[in-house]
Amino acid sequence: MTMQTYEKELTANDTGETGAHQAGIHIPKSQTDLLSFLPPLDPSTKNPDAWLEVKDDAGDVWRFRYIHYNNSLHDPGGTRDEFRITHMTGFFRSAGATAGDKLVLSGELGTWRYEISVRKAGDAPEAEPSEPVRIRLRGWQRVY
Template identity: 50%
Template sequence: MTNRTFSKRLSANDVGSTGGHQGGILVPRTEGELLTFLPHLDSTIKNPDAWIECEDETGTVRKFRFVYYNNKLHDDGGTRNEYRITYMTKYFREVGAREGEELELSKSGTSSTYKIRVVRTVAPLDNQEESDGVRIKIKSAWRRVH
């Protein structure tokens, strides 16, 4: 039984601490291995989606929406061509997820349910002067955990 795990460093926007509205966590189109790990979405359909069941740290099963916003492929003047996992805000709030922590998503080869957890930061993030108005972008790419 093969278990695969992917992780993503959470940005301030991912966890809602910027006050902005984000349409879910980005899954880059270039992340082929991650995209094969998630349910297949048919690009010939406009904005295909699939609901994925994820069991969190407490054993609670949550449903998130994996969606391919692809109106660029279907509409004149369409601009979106991106994969996202949405409906995660409530989960992040309930577990107190913070910028810089890691989101882990894993699944065994035979299961249809994913496991999800937030890996807490061991050391605190460097404090930054709030008055300077500058934010340092933390690399937010997904990576395979071995």
């Protein structure tokens, strides 16, 4: 299997620092690699979702909801057609995540098993024997 890693720089909205209510971390539809990394969701169903079981650095397992809000495909006047990962607030608080930190999501493609961590702003990523090449995606980055 192929191990993949994605990271996203967290915003104050992502971590709850603004006090605003946001329905999870947004995943742009243009991020086809990242969407393929996550379980498939059937767009013919209104707001299809899947629960992700994700292990953190301490070995704790968190449950996040991966959802495709898609009422624009099903309801007259519907406006939403976006992917999000929700139910992350407890994890962010536990990890002490703040704006500028990096959310790191890894796993083996097709297994639907994931690991998650927060890399604090300014911390260098752990170096592999050969330096990874980073490709900048909007909001999210895939780490090769």
